Amino acid sequence: MQRLMSTSSQHLAGFLALIILLLLFTANHAVAQNSKQQQASAKTSQQLNEIQRAINQQKKALSSTNIKISDLQQHLKADDIAISKISKKLAQTSSQLEQVSEKLVRLTTEKKQLQTAKLQQEQGLAKQLRAAYSAGHHDYLKLMLNQQQASSVQRTLTYYQYLNTARIKEIERFQATMDKLYQVEQEYQAKAEQLAQLTESQQQQKQVLELSKAKQQQTLKALNSKALTGQQKLAKLEREEQAMVKLLKEMAAAAQAAKNLVSLSKLKRKLSWPVKGRISHSFGSRKQGYLKWKGVFIAAPIGRQVQAVHNGTILFADWLQGYGLVSVIDHGDGYMSLYGHNQTLLKSVGDRVEAGEAIALVGQSGGQSKSGLYFEIRQAGKAVNPKIWCK
Template sequence: MLLGLLLGSMTTAVEAQQSTASARKELESLQQEIKQTERQRRDQRQQLKKAEAQLKLADAALAQAADAVVQQQTKITELQAQQQKLDGEAQVLEQQRQQQQGLLAAQVKAAYQVGGHDYTQLLLNQQDAVKLERTLTYYQYFNNARMQQLLALKATVAELDALKQQTAANQLEQQQRLAQLTSQQDELTTARQSQQQSVKELQALLSDQQQQLAYLKTNEKSLQDTLAKLKAAAANRRLVSKSGNTGKAGDLPWPVQGAVSQPFGAKHGGGMTASGLIIDARAGTAVKAVADGQVIYADWLKGYGWVTVIDHGNGLMSLYGHNQTLLKTPGETVRTGDAVALVGQSGGQGQPGLYFEIRQKGSAVNPLRWLRRP
């Protein structure tokens, strides 16, 4: 009996040791899994950070290429307007030259009809002194008139030559700028492809809903912090726009024309709601200020890409995001309808469109309450 108790006790001890060893292995395995999960999350955060940095670089390259195209197109338009002006001036001068030549021809003909013979013969003719004096007076008059017309014609021809040279230089510059524009448009296409690739990589990393929620929350916090700083700065600044047309609810023009693909208050992943609209529009479309105001922010913002914020005074601000490039800088005064940016898909958007917010005393309000009915 004693032997049985000893054997039973030993069996229990062995089982306990085995159970402890098994639990220890399970704990070690769990700890390894936790460490591996932490490493994976750390790697994911690093990959996400890298993807965000690549996206920002791609957005910057695209903005630079788009800005170069805009500037080149503006210069070409200016040169074309200048060319039209030169053509008009040349046409006026050509008409003036033809008139001067006609007057000169008429004077030569009149001089011939008055004299009938050359100037030397008149001097040798002393038979009629009165007639000689009168004829010499006519000759002097016609000679002076001819000299004036010749000088005027010479000046006109010189102006025409100068205009021709200026026209040739203008046309050459237009040709050069058109060639540059073609090259810059190719660079813009390449930059757009690079941006789209960066967007795909970012979206692939954000396939996990929890990670996407964390990303959205980070973006929202970045936006809120930026707007809070802008609100504080606006409170201490007297705006020129206060005396301008700041508009009223239901009367503001749309920044771009297009369908609303994301309404105000739309649900995002994790229960987050949208603070603004996304208005579908073609890339490169001009984004226009909805009211008079002053640009107080124009920079790249995580999750929103290239952003412009305009302070309209009286606690009203408008925000324009996901732009391709920005056309105004902080401090510039804008009027209703002024182009402030070009539509794009910066900040990680898969499709081009404008993100548009209206803030009243710092709080996001439904922009449709302020915009005119389409």
């Protein structure tokens, strides 16, 4: 019996030991498993933190890029406006040079004519003086005493009075010619000096223009270095187009009072294009993503005149992001035409313009890599194909 009890105690002790071992193993396994989970959790948390840091850095970089692009856009605006101002001055100087040059040509012709008249008058006076000298140095008293008949005396006196009067008139004409020649020479000298000053001013303006263009190219280079993804380009164009649409709606509202302007509704296929050049982007063609061209882009050299397609009133004349220096003309009855990327604007808001009148000069403002004109026609705020109106 004692042996049996001893055997049972042994079995119980072994069983208890086995249970304790199992419990210890389970506890160790749980601890190990828990440690692995904690490690995995810590690793996941670390990865999440790294991702969040990367996202924040990307946001900061994107924000910094957007700020830099915005700053560069402002610099581009300043560059475009500076080029516009100096180009306008240069155009005015060139016009003055042309006028002064034409005046100098006229003065040169007049001067030659006066010099010829002076020479002829000098020869005429010399001839009269020689004739008077050959008649002898007789005074009127001697002539009258030497005459036998009164009729001869009268004829002689009349003859000498005639010669004297003619000589006086010739001298007066000669003096008038000399005075006129002096005035022409003085005016010629003044115009020659003005021409020299204008020429020097023109050279200085050209140097300033080249410096402004170089600065503009640096800004464009800096802008292009900020590489944008397709989605970013699309978002940028969307913002620019929304700004344009908003502007045109405001222009349309402002133009409602203009009821006396001739409408474009009856002028389809009758208008001339605003500038001579090749259409490199057509109305409705793909621009970026789903965006399409709302107008046409006409490739043309810098400085070529941009002409109003029809008479109207200037509603807008300023710089607009993405479109550069822009002019908008109200043609009445809900029709407007838009001219973008100009180098300089020749008309101001409120100016009345006629068909064919120069309103701007072709450029590449607004960040364009090539020179040309962006041209739109809108009816009731909706863009329509310019080819419907222009021949």
